[in-house]
Amino acid sequence: MSRSFKAEIIYNREVARNIKLFRIHFLTPAMNPEPGQFYMLQTGQFYDPLLKRPFSIFDADLNELSFLVRETGRGTAILSHKSAGNIIDVIGPLGMSYPICQKQPVIIAGGMGIASLFSLIKRFSERAKVIYGAGTAQDIVYRDEIESTAGDLIISTDDGSAGRKGNVMDFINEFMNGEEDVTVYTCGPGVMLKKVAEFCIRKGIECYVSLEQNMACGLGSCLGCVVRTKNGYQRVCKEGPVFSASDIIWD
Amino acid sequence: MSRSFKAEIIYNREVARNIKLFRIHFLTPAMNPEPGQFYMLQTGQFYDPLLKRPFSIFDADLNELSFLVRETGRGTAILSHKSAGNIIDVIGPLGMSYPICQKQPVIIAGGMGIASLFSLIKRFSERAKVIYGAGTAQDIVYRDEIESTAGDLIISTDDGSAGRKGNVMDFINEFMNGEEDVTVYTCGPGVMLKKVAEFCIRKGIECYVSLEQNMACGLGSCLGCVVRTKNGYQRVCKEGPVFSASDIIWD
Amino acid sequence: MKLDVKIGKMQMKNPVMTASGTFGYGQEYAEFFDLSELGAINVKGISLNPMAGNPAPRICETPCGMINSIGLQNVGLEGFLSEKLPYLRNFRTNIVANVLGNTIDEYIEISERLDSEDIDAIELNVSCPNVKQGGISFGVDFLQLRKLLMAVRSVVKKKTLIVKLSPNVTDIRIFARTAEDEGADAVSMINTVMAMSINVKTRKSRIASMIGGLSGPAIRPVAVRMVWEVHNAVKIPIIGMGGIMTYEDALEFILAGATSVAVGTANFIDPISSLNIINGMREYMSINNVADIHDLIGGVNE
């Protein structure tokens, strides 16, 4: 069982504006992922794009993996247009998963951050309290599934077109209800992560963030994907992508 | 009407071992090709492969063009796997076509040379006398169409698996039957072209050959695709691909 | 919105020109778009006498690039003036004459003649890797370059003088400074990078002359770096090139410090690349509220 394998695309379907659900099937035995881990997916056929691209595991079951892919550049454009039957090279699962703590889990997803947190919500199931913020209604994916899975859910959008109007920071206080004995798990845009992290640090709340960085190998060998932490530069692909918010130097 | 246009693939189907019939449909108005001309087809989506690839026009009708594509390298591998609905950039028709002479046309195709000569056979129809040689039976395309179109046809294969056993040079003499008042049109592997050309020059027979050379632009601007002729280096994409055999310096 | 730039005395309506050797003498492209849209047209290198060029194959493809060894096949100075220039003058754009000599005297003879002809700028190609006795030693030896420029500048009185730099050097800034010191109006950069590709089936080089020049997107990061280095070293304008395929690529060069850009290999892949680049630039400026292209030159944030 190797973390490097070939996979066949089962389908690739739009689930929100500019976001595809990309479902693949291993052609050779592969390992099971944990929530928060990621895979490196081949995009180009030859050398442009050259590098594989990192994507969080969105959902996994027997021999199949799903990813949420938002088209933002060349590699994701190619992935978005691949169709059933195409074969790609895949490496994974990679990186550290979200630690499963005993405290009340509070899951804060901003936009595409849901890609990394969806499987964690499923793991915690009705124990999970979730804030899922997005720009607008069209950016929200799998609302029904999340609603029926999580114990508690606030949907928010910047423009109020779905759920409540505002961003996740507007609801975080209300949502936690003064309770500090929780563990926060968060993934989303950098600005949001920083705000959530600072909030939690200030309140002494345990908080795990999933970070992004340009990657070449995904394996820990190129030292390309580092972030500054209190323990020096650490690799997002190896020591991360999930870090304790208090270890990161936020700047 | 521009010689640079977008086209949609209608189908791409195997017509012989490793050879696809690649049929496209212009999305913007385009010009009609003459037998012997060629098109530059985009293969890669980004910059690897970088250059378009030259392919002879195989067949053309209202808004549609067909090419015969043999998979030999990276660009043709990509083309061979494109499917209906894919859009590619195309430039053409390019280069000089076969001059339509009044004498008896004798058309000599070696292997993939048929790609360039098929539309010429159709043009001459029952006037055409054709020798079509290939390695083996599996390499032969459109045998029935050629048989029913051409006035006279010898099929030959190196291994005798289809038609007569031997290569085109073995039949050329017999076929022309001492008659020298013919015009020979030929396309195929370099070695064969040279032999046919030398034969014709020796006998004083008018002969047109279609040549190949690596190309970057196909438009005459890069000066990359030259062959040595009695008039100096000439561009296969502009002064050719069809040349008078007696103008070429065969070495 | 101001897109016009000035290279020496040459006023360009926009910063985009074609790169020498990649646009023929314009004819092949006139059917695809109105060449008057271009900031300038740079023609295939002109030598004193017509040159036959190198044997075939002259080009091959490499990852995101191509190697060429055309060997300066061209119609020669007189051929250019009598057969090619009149046609080019049908378009309202600048004409840059790319010049290659085997000796200083040849450079002088061609440049002196061109100085009184109906062209807008002379670009000295001192960096073509494809001609054996050719300009290459001027491009990689700055003392030679100094000598050449002193001689040529004294005969080029009316026209804008551009020096085309070779990337095949340790420190390109030295060559740019030499050009500036000797009165060149601008530098253009980069010419192709010396390269080789071997077919392992035939065990031969993929081009007949073993070594050729690499162009295309593969070299863009090298070219952008060099433009940035030179921008920090000289005051004369830079014409940036090397793998520009899109307006974003062109803007990379401008942000790195180029005043003008040249489109080369892209012309082979899409004949209207340069027009698309001009339009894309305009759109970028409009979206990003850039009133004058000069506000972008050298604007990369450190």
Next chain:
Amino acid sequence: MKLDVKIGKMQMKNPVMTASGTFGYGQEYAEFFDLSELGAINVKGISLNPMAGNPAPRICETPCGMINSIGLQNVGLEGFLSEKLPYLRNFRTNIVANVLGNTIDEYIEISERLDSEDIDAIELNVSCPNVKQGGISFGVDFLQLRKLLMAVRSVVKKKTLIVKLSPNVTDIRIFARTAEDEGADAVSMINTVMAMSINVKTRKSRIASMIGGLSGPAIRPVAVRMVWEVHNAVKIPIIGMGGIMTYEDALEFILAGATSVAVGTANFIDPISSLNIINGMREYMSINNVADIHDLIGGVNE
């Protein structure tokens, strides 16, 4: 079929090694294939003291390539010897220690120490473009290189000494000859090409340190050309690298004159690249009736 080659005193069971900085210290790859299959493992550059490296982002993608500016993040000499080397010694392959110093004295100190440790070769990185005071001046100034090599050769008595050459020079043969003259056992080439890429949306360099080193298929034609040039200039063996992705690419280098090859960026894209390359080479030799890899070295037909 003989695939084994010799670099100085280092016997390699096949010509394929990993390139420094692209294979960590081996650990990350051991799960993908048996590292004992490799001709050698070359580790991340080792400095006297641990180095933190450069700020992020450290890498970005370019057409058919990538730019990196890791800044020699590494565990330092002692860290390497105590934490990394024992693990690497679990595999029956050669270990090459890539060394970077800020001064000649540092190079001497590291090399002298490594000469008596359980490694097989010392590779002097005199060409890393990513460390400001670092080895780069040795790599682009052959007089400096001569001084460095005289000093280091006198302390490296037992191990094979390899000099890693920079491509960012006018004439790489001069550096190769200097290495040969000063007693180096081999040269390895090429290191990355200095490059820059700008994000036109943010108007910032895509990597934090503005300039970095370009690697990957984009640079292969440049690397092959340089190997061929050096092969015609020196007698010591060449370790060729730069954009090797497949066995054909590796053979290009061997035909151009390399005795051994190193796989770099390819390790990031497919962790078993180097194994595939070894197997592909073997198959090529068998199909083409090549009994000994030495029959291919420098075998490009002119």
